[in-house]
Structure formats: C-alpha cells, structure tokens
Amino acid sequence: MVSIALSRGAELGYTVFACASTGNLANAVAAHCARTGFPCLLFIPSDIEVAKIKGALVSKPKVVSLEGNYDQVNRLCSEIGDHYGWGFVNVNLRPYYTEGAKTMGYEIAEQLGWKLPDHLVLPTAGGTLLPKVAKAFHELKQLGWAKGQTKIYSAQAEGCAPVVHALHRNLDYFDPEKPNTIAKSIAIGNPADGNYVLREVRQSAGWGETATDPEIIQAIELLAEKEGIFTEPAGGATLASAIKLIRQQRINPRETIVVAITGNGYKTLEALNAEAEVDVVLRPNLKIFKEWYEGQADFPTRSVEVTS
Ligand SMILES: Cc1ncc(COP(=O)(O)O)c(C=O)c1O
Known part of the structure; x- marks a missing residue:
C-alpha cells in the first residue's frame, strides 16, 4: 500500500512524505522513506503503544505526537498536507494507497488455489482494507482468474465500532464515535472509507460484529494457544467477532472461512498483563x-526413554 502511494507520489512530484497513523502505517512509511531517501514526517496520537513508536523512530523520520485521538490527527494532517504540499500517503495520496490494499485480496485468492473463500472476516479501522479486498475479488472474477462468492464481514472493537453499529442499526451512513478500546490500531471513530465498508458488506450479504476488550484479550490468547500465532488487539477483535458470527449461525463453520489477522502482538505488549507472569x-x-516439577499435576512426566 505504502509502496504504491510513494511511487505514484514521487511520479507526481512530491518530495516529502507523511502519514496520519495509529502506529502500523507509520512503521511502513518510515521504512519506505528510509529505503527511498525521501524526508518523512509521521503524525500519531500520543497514546499509541511504545513499540510502534520505536519501530518507526529507528528509521529516523520526524515523529509528531499529537494530544488527541486519531480522528483529530487525521483532520490536522489534511490541513498540513494542503499547507506544505507534502504527500500524505493516506490523505492526499489515498486513492493510490487504498488501491495497494488489493494485494491482500490477491494473496488470499492465490493461497486458496484461486477459489475464493465462502466467508471473509476483516478488521475495519479507516475502512481501506475491506472494500479493496472486495474490489480485488471482483476484478479477479471478471478476469476469470478466480471463482467463488464471498460474504464479507467487518470486525471492530465494541469501544469504537461506527461501521458495525451502523450495520446493526440498519443506517445508510455511519455515525462517528469517540474511541475507547485497547485495540488502538483500529480505533478510528470517523473512518474515511467507512461508508464504502457498509456498501461492500451489504452487497456481499455479509455482516459485522464487535468485540469488547476482555473478548479481544481472550481471542488473542486463544489464537496463541491453539495456533502459535501472537496477534495484536486488532487480530483479537477480528477472531472474537468471527467466533460470534459462527455462534450466531451467520457463518457455517463447515465452509471456507478466512479470518484476517493483520497485526503482530509484539508491538502491543501493553494490551496484555503488564507483568510477565512466569x-x-x-x-x-x-x-x-524436580521438587517443583513433580508436584505439578498437569505436565507430562516422561517424553522419550533416555538411554544414555
Ligand atoms: C493492525 C491493523 N489491522 C487492520 C487495519 C485496517 O484498517 P483499515 O480499515 O484502515 O484498512 C489497520 C489499520 O491501521 C491496522 O493497524
């Protein structure tokens, strides 16, 4: 996504790149600017996780932390972009950035042998990913490269769910919300492309669900325990929502389901218990x-015979 926006931005003559970010995009923009040699400015809400800030800082951009939520950061970035003529990958270069999100749709199709899944559950923040993965699927089908019909579901944190609440309330357009959730990377109360998410979900005959903070943590732990995949709260919200959709019988567990786990848990250790409890x-x-271990009830006592 960033690579497309940056390449096109450079072609259009931009010489400075920037973004408004909840953290993950900031890391990608910092890395791409480092690689291409463009000056880089990152605008973030002041309450995002430390690892996301450090992951960006290591490439030496200018990082501007703003005392406000993402929606306030985003609004200021529109003004700054106009004023200085900088290329904000997700503001004035947004059409190219969002087009880049189709890659995820191509990868899902390719990994499933060009047979599209029956159900796809995706997190929604600013609303980029979901409509563009849907677009990728439409285009692949038009080209005759993939087959299948996918119901697409939006997952949000209950503490910031403008799109899913609009689905549940049967609204034509979402109402902005004030975020309050541990899922900070998807805490966008006024998503730029939220209404496109509504449209795509409805056209695909999908739906949406939300997860509370405790449900998000439970899902993070479940995924780690059962699959060895450590995700951040955005992934927890998506998995918890998928589980709810299965329980509601909107998703048939016997059909092909893709649950998009989009962020790494090492960047959001704060979301879990702060103390490492060994x-x-x-x-x-x-x-x-031996004294300690042999008093444990639930561990195996012998694995293989030790002969030497
Ligand atoms: C971890 C994670 N997952 C998913 C998304 C997708 O959000 P969007 O709806 O903006 O494409 C984001 C965006 O910041 C994110 O950080």
Missing part, C-alpha cells in the same frame, strides 16, 4: 527443579 522462579539446580 510459572515459577527457581535457582538453576536439578533437585530444586
């Missing part, structure tokens, strides 16, 4: 270990 702290001694 099972026990011991001195490095076999006798001490």
Whole structure:
C-alpha cells in the first residue's frame, strides 16, 4: 500500500512524505522513506503503544505526537498536507494507497488455489482494507482468474465500532464515535472509507460484529494457544467477532472461512498483563527443579526413554 502511494507520489512530484497513523502505517512509511531517501514526517496520537513508536523512530523520520485521538490527527494532517504540499500517503495520496490494499485480496485468492473463500472476516479501522479486498475479488472474477462468492464481514472493537453499529442499526451512513478500546490500531471513530465498508458488506450479504476488550484479550490468547500465532488487539477483535458470527449461525463453520489477522502482538505488549507472569522462579539446580516439577499435576512426566 505504502509502496504504491510513494511511487505514484514521487511520479507526481512530491518530495516529502507523511502519514496520519495509529502506529502500523507509520512503521511502513518510515521504512519506505528510509529505503527511498525521501524526508518523512509521521503524525500519531500520543497514546499509541511504545513499540510502534520505536519501530518507526529507528528509521529516523520526524515523529509528531499529537494530544488527541486519531480522528483529530487525521483532520490536522489534511490541513498540513494542503499547507506544505507534502504527500500524505493516506490523505492526499489515498486513492493510490487504498488501491495497494488489493494485494491482500490477491494473496488470499492465490493461497486458496484461486477459489475464493465462502466467508471473509476483516478488521475495519479507516475502512481501506475491506472494500479493496472486495474490489480485488471482483476484478479477479471478471478476469476469470478466480471463482467463488464471498460474504464479507467487518470486525471492530465494541469501544469504537461506527461501521458495525451502523450495520446493526440498519443506517445508510455511519455515525462517528469517540474511541475507547485497547485495540488502538483500529480505533478510528470517523473512518474515511467507512461508508464504502457498509456498501461492500451489504452487497456481499455479509455482516459485522464487535468485540469488547476482555473478548479481544481472550481471542488473542486463544489464537496463541491453539495456533502459535501472537496477534495484536486488532487480530483479537477480528477472531472474537468471527467466533460470534459462527455462534450466531451467520457463518457455517463447515465452509471456507478466512479470518484476517493483520497485526503482530509484539508491538502491543501493553494490551496484555503488564507483568510477565512466569510459572515459577527457581535457582538453576536439578533437585530444586524436580521438587517443583513433580508436584505439578498437569505436565507430562516422561517424553522419550533416555538411554544414555
Ligand atoms: C493492525 C491493523 N489491522 C487492520 C487495519 C485496517 O484498517 P483499515 O480499515 O484502515 O484498512 C489497520 C489499520 O491501521 C491496522 O493497524
């Protein structure tokens, strides 16, 4: 997405690039600017996770932390973009940036052998991904490269769900909301492309669901425990929403389901228990270990026979 926006922006003559970001985009823009040598400015809400800020800072952009939520950051960025003539990848270069999101649709189709899934659950923040993955599917079908009919579902955190609430209330357009959730990367109360999300979800005969903060944490832990995949709250919200949609019998678990896990959990460790709670702290001694371990009920006592 950033690569398309930056390439086109350079072609259009922009010499400075920037973005408004909840964190993940900032990391991508910083990296692409470092690689291409363009000066870079990143605008973020002041309450985002430390690892997202550090992940951007390492490429040495200018990072501007604003005392407000993402929607306030975004509004200021529209004004700054106009004033200085900088290329904001997700503001004045947005059409190119969003077109880049089709890549995810191509990858889903390719990985499923060009048979589109029956159901696709995607997180919604600013509303880029969902309509553009839908567009990728439409185009692949038009070209005759993929087959299938996919119902598309939007997942949001209950503390910031303008699009899903509009679906549930049967509104034509969403009402902006004030975000309050641990899923900070998708905490966008006034999503630029939210109404396109509504349209695509409805046209595909899909739906939407939300997840509360405790449900998000539970889903993060479930995914890690069952699949070994450690996601951030956006992924937790998406999985928790998918589980609800299955329980509501909107999604048949026997059909092909894709749940998009879009962010890495190492960037949002704050969302989990701040203290790393290990099972026990011991001195490095076999006798001490045995005393502790053999009092445990739920661990295997023997794996393979040790012969030597
Ligand atoms: C982890 C994560 N997942 C998904 C998204 C997709 O959001 P959008 O609806 O803006 O495409 C974002 C956007 O910031 C994100 O950070």
